[in-house]
Amino acid sequence: LVPLINRRIPIIADDYVEMDFGTGALKITPAHDVNDYAIGKKYNLDVINILNDDGTMSEAAQLFIGEDRFEARKKIVAELEAAKHIEKIEDYKNQIGYSERSDTVVEPRLSLQWWINMKKLSEPALKAVMPAPTDSKDEAIKFFPSKYKNTYNYWMENIKDWCISRQLWWGQRIPAWYDEEGNVYVANGEDEAIKKWKGKNPKSEIQNPKLKQDEDVLDTWFSAWLWPIEVFNGISNPNNKDINYYYPTQTLVTAPEIIFFWVARMIMSGFEYKNEKPFSNVYFTGIVRDELGRKMSKSLGNSPDLLMLIDKYGADAIRFGILISSPAGNDMLFDVKEESTLKQGSFFINKIWNALKLVKMWDGRQTESRKDLKSESNSSGLSDSTDFPTLWFENRLNEVKIEIDNLYKQFKLSEALKTIYSLIWDDFCSWYLEWIKPGFEQPINSNVYNKTVEFFEELMQLLHPFMPFVTEEIYHELRMHEDDICVKQIQNLQAKNQKKILDSGSVLKNIITLIRDARNKNNIKPKETIELFIQSDNENSFKAFEEILQKQVNAESISFTKENINGCIIVTNEQDRFFIKSNQQTNTTVLKSDLQKDLDHQKNFLQSVQKKLSNERFVQNAKPEVVEIERKKQADAEARIKTIEESLQNLN
Numbered sequence: 001l002v003p004l005i006n007r008r009i010p011i012i013a014d015d016y017v018e019m020d021f022g023t024g025a026l027k028i029t030p031a032h033d034v035n036d037y038a039i040g041k042k043y044n045l046d047v048i049n050i051l052n053d054d055g056t057m058s059e060a061a062q063l064f065i066g067e068d069r070f071e072a073r074k075k076i077v078a079e080l081e082a083a084k085h086i087e088k089i090e091d092y093k094n095q096i097g098y099s100e101r102s103d104t105v106v107e108p109r110l111s112l113q114w115w116i117n118m119k120k121l122s123e124p125a126l127k128a129v130m131p132a133p134t135d136s137k138d139e140a141i142k143f144f145p146s147k148y149k150n151t152y153n154y155w156m157e158n159i160k161d162w163c164i165s166r167q168l169w170w171g172q173r174i175p176a177w178y179d180e181e182g183n184v185y186v187a188n189g190e191d192e193a194i195k196k197w198k199g200k201n202p203k204s205e206i207q208n209p210k211l212k213q214d215e216d217v218l219d220t221w222f223s224a225w226l227w228p229i230e231v232f233n234g235i236s237n238p239n240n241k242d243i244n245y246y247y248p249t250q251t252l253v254t255a256p257e258i259i260f261f262w263v264a265r266m267i268m269s270g271f272e273y274k275n276e277k278p279f280s281n282v283y284f285t286g287i288v289r290d291e292l293g294r295k296m297s298k299s300l301g302n303s304p305d306l307l308m309l310i311d312k313y314g315a316d317a318i319r320f321g322i323l324i325s326s327p328a329g330n331d332m333l334f335d336v337k338e339e340s341t342l343k344q345g346s347f348f349i350n351k352i353w354n355a356l357k358l359v360k361m362w363d364g365r366q367t368e369s370r371k372d373l374k375s376e377s378n379s380s381g382l383s384d385s386t387d388f389p390t391l392w393f394e395n396r397l398n399e400v401k402i403e404i405d406n407l408y409k410q411f412k413l414s415e416a417l418k419t420i421y422s423l424i425w426d427d428f429c430s431w432y433l434e435w436i437k438p439g440f441e442q443p444i445n446s447n448v449y450n451k452t453v454e455f456f457e458e459l460m461q462l463l464h465p466f467m468p469f470v471t472e473e474i475y476h477e478l479r480m481h482e483d484d485i486c487v488k489q490i491q492n493l494q495a496k497n498q499k500k501i502l503d504s505g506s507v508l509k510n511i512i513t514l515i516r517d518a519r520n521k522n523n524i525k526p527k528e529t530i531e532l533f534i535q536s537d538n539e540n541s542f543k544a545f546e547e548i549l550q551k552q553v554n555a556e557s558i559s560f561t562k563e564n565i566n567g568c569i570i571v572t573n574e575q576d577r578f579f580i581k582s583n584q585q586t587n588t589t590v591l592k593s594d595l596q597k598d599l600d601h602q603k604n605f606l607q608s609v610q611k612k613l614s615n616e617r618f619v620q621n622a623k624p625e626v627v628e629i630e631r632k633k634q635a636d637a638e639a640r641i642k643t644i645e646e647s648l649q650n651l652n
Helices: 034-043 069-082 119-129 148-157 190-200 220-224 241-246 256-273 306-313 315-324 340-361 388-409 413-436 446-463 468-478 499-521 539-552 588-613 616-621 624-651
Strands: 142-144 176-178 184-186 249-254 279-284 530-535 555-560 569-573 576-581
Touching: 119 148, 119 256, 142 148, 148 256, 176 190, 184 190, 220 256, 249 256, 256 279, 306 315, 306 340, 315 340, 315 413, 315 468, 340 413, 340 446, 340 468, 388 413, 388 446, 388 499, 388 539, 413 446, 413 539, 446 468, 499 539, 499 569, 499 576, 530 539, 539 555, 569 588, 569 624, 576 624, 588 616, 588 624
Parallel strands: 142 279, 249 279, 530 555
Antiparallel strands: 176 184, 530 576, 569 576
């Protein structure tokens, strides 16, 4: 019996109840608790709503009718004590919701709402994201990262009906009108609602019935699920020029926490109202968190002052710092105190500006241009040292364009930025500009200069999506332009590369690095010249960049030899050997030690490659090109080992 009103209620057993909490018995109020409502439906319990719209007690409560719920509760406690129904009162913590606007307790209450049956709507949307093997791939919507398909699939397979009405005073009104008898008419407008009323009441003499529109508004997400369609007036003006041209769109960029609230619902509405997907790709961004992994928020006070950071580092540096450290769809940790990636972005901007200053110094100091650079390549596919840098960088630039295009297609934005960063900092600034730099107050070939400006402009185009301000400024500083970089498109994405030139560039960089390292280890000052002797079976391969190599390692001369040169520093690259002769006395002990370390490393590497190639499962199951790469590694390692061993033997 319910105390005070003596209504008989059933006693039921259910595993929802926590036996070790309180008395182990739980009252069930289906009209005033979501979980109780589910239990009530399960056991077919009576649903009694004891609250009016204003929070006062309804007639169904039978007690304290019309009184505020908080006052009624106090009086009920007093009456229960008077009737000796209370054994004891305990304090315990409870999770009670509060309104963020009014700071009052949110009181669960059963009410009449507008709903959508979602089961039928969800079927085509579920297939679109996770298509069966027999479905057309063209109909699939791709998620980046794909791991969020599991979240989407879980929501859609366990979808519930959607309550779309809200008791708010702002928003789109529910398109439903009521007559004085309470009959409802759903229509596009009041005029259509009146027509429906007259159709239902054909004998009525009333010409203008009094209809009242529902005061509820649509759920915000109900308006949002129509976004891809109604942004082009596809609902209000079907089949207009814009909706037919722009729908479906290509890519949606959003946050993973609204996969169901927005993404899934847009897909459902697309198939329901347009019979096709609303977009082809969904890219999910990550969340910026603090160093402890907490989501940044005002209440925690753990988010940085962005305007202060922009003043300190610049907007482009901040964009760079965030984008380069946030792989697709993964959260990133941002240490407000460290700000290391922002500093990296700032250093990068300085590097680009210094490169601009260097290039602008050459403006007006140009010799007459010669023939087109590409036409001067010799029969081997390589040009002389004057043309080599521009030909190499043009091919390197084309190679990276293709790589970046593929990364964009996979929505790997962080990797794309890292690739562009390396191309500009290393290939362009550290190598290319150094290779073409003329001597002090010497002129530069005008053809080389013009190509360099073109390269610089293309690099700014590649970087522009990530760092729009500095790239736009530098684009216009390089030379006069009528257009802006933000409206240009990158050209020649599929240009063919000359592999021989790219390989030669890699060899040149490696040799320069090896010789510079050897100079440093042997305390040969940068200004001190050396004599360089090259022992190679392919002397012609060095002709294309011989002058560049000589300048970069500060060699007084470069000679080719078939014999070993005594009293020299020896470095090896593949099967080639380089003898460095200087005024410094060679420390053979250090040289032997370095060669021995390199030999041990190469032998360990060869052993790992041979182990892989001796695995029959790997050789049989791997792609032929993968196996061929491993065999090439084996051959190269064996050649390097032979060269190092001969060098060591020569030092003994």
